[in-house]
Amino acid sequence: MSVSADDLLPCDRADHFLNLPDAQVVATKALLMTRDNLREVIEAKAMMCVYGDAGLGKTFAVNASLRDLAPGQFHRIQFRERPTPRYIRHKLFETLKIGGRMPSRPAEFDKLLRNVLAEEFRILVCDEAQWLSTECFEYWRHLWDDQETDLAVVFVGGDKCYEALDSQPMLASRIYVWQEYQQLTKKQVHEVIPAFHPIWAAADPADIDFVYRHAARGNFRIWAKITHQLLRLLAQLGQECVDRVAIRRVFARLGHLT
Template sequence: MTRRIQFRARPSTRDLRHELFHALGPPGRPPSHAIGFDRMLRGALEEPRVLVCDEAQWLSKLCFEYPRHLWDGTASDLTIVFTGGNGCFEMLQSEPMLESRVHARQEVGRTPLDEVLTVIPAFPPVWAEVDPDLIAVCDQEVAHGNFRAWAKITHHLTTGLRRHPLIDHGAGLLEQGS
């Protein structure tokens, strides 16, 4: 099961604790003291999980250390993925205890058009029947090989199709927006 956690810019460790509590859904109310809260979160993280911290460049050094603190105290196969823009990797490197646990760094660049034309129709079903030329135009004009941009386009497309269900396969909706 996947739960999305969103933080405001520069969240505190208290914010992280509460967002994790609500995402993991343990019974009861959030503990009032940090030690009890951490113990409860470690228990909730004992089954194998992947914790994705998106926009990690917004985390303070203390907040970068907090998931590592949970990881060190968890008896499971917890995997933590930090994703982010400018400054994310530099922040990881500045924290030796965290950086020493980084198993892989992956920089994701633009996806070439031939891959876009293969992946986009196969990934979100809404694109399965759309003309490849229209997908290429969307990539050239808006997405530029960026999957975050494709996610936004797909979200807008599916929202538009819910509002206008008579438009077939999204092509008509995309052409209307041009």
Template sequence: MTNTTTASAPDDSGVDPDFYLDLPDARIVATEALLEAGENIADTIDARAMSCIYGDAGLGKTFSVRAALKEVAADLVLLLQFRSRPTPRDIRMELFDVLHLEGKPPAHPSEFDRLLKRALARRPYILVCDEAQQFSRECFEFVRHLYDTGKGKSRPAVLFVGGEECYKTLYNEPALASRIYIWQEFTPMEPAEVAKNIPLFHPIWANASPELIDFIDQEAGGGTFRMWSKITHHVLEGMKRRGLSEVDETLARWAIRRSRPARPVRRDDDR
């Protein structure tokens, strides 16, 4: 569980994971969640099934999925990611682009869907729906429709990756929930996991005291790699400015103040 692999430069073998803020010298840590995600994704691909990986923001869901898909040929991974609520039409257009289909997109939905089904059946694609909390029930149903028309190895494997809303929408629709092969929830690391994993995550924490790591996690880290990436980025900047070679509590407190609000933001009805 404690083995690490240094993140490599992007290549053509698959989708390369990115560290938050492009944190220099950060390492991929083989956490239990990452290893479990790798197994679940491999099983989903082998079964040509639909699975759901969900959890709060900053827990490493997308990072873990991309790390697990690193060994899959890049042209088989169809990544769909929308920052705002998409419609089925948006999904159709995005698939048209990522499948590199020629000509103009069909004007009628039924004709468009037939074109996509034929294209998806040609190769063993993996359809990754990232930020799937943005998907409406209609969008999930559309992806299910594309999936259900495939047969055996000709159907795409589908990974829904998103926040709690993704889970709730899928779970509360029996026709959708019954088709989810594997559910995996990402949760914050427990204190023991933080103590084990953070020294492996970045060289500056390798010799830090367990007490300091626990203090930082309790104050701001919250067991999430995104927050730890942010704190580490600030610590590196502080070390450079101060000419320090290691982290001390004063520097840690400075990084924590920069990494999170000093106090809860008041709501309008509290003012």
């Protein structure tokens, strides 16, 4: 995955699930709200939490918005299961490109990070924040609370992220904006999906409704996965347009259909 030297995020094409060819950024209500919220959070140098179920476009919206609002000022750290403060220190050291040897003692490491984060304003995006422990949340709070550091923090998380943050009253009280992502409604799907990819722009609305009801609902990631498989199938068949036969063939490879 390529990384931009300017903003340290994946290139915009990599934002789309499976690097879906010809996928378009669609200005959904949620994305526009994210952009407005981030603008306020950046101006206030505050903290924000974007949360909701997997596959709804949270990370995509944050990445796309920050590329427009604050190019070169933001850094993204994606967390894995149960990170530790030590892991956060090391990831910040790498992400901020501090250079030299990492300090061996936590106190020295923290002093170095605070000094670097005081040099210029930065936006730190903490993805998969639901994995953070109480100790990790406290670490982020201390970094942000420090009078010398100059930063905004954006927590992005899936299932249980809200509960994880809300259970930390010292941190939760400092969250400037909470934004929940929800699935697209059926009406929104018919408005958004044809703009999302050309194969749906030419599709029968009844076929879009069929995919909505039996597989994708209002989940962007599932729509991207189905679209990716349909593109490959249509290429194999030498066919340009989506039809119910092709959709059913893709469905045969997917689980958990209604």
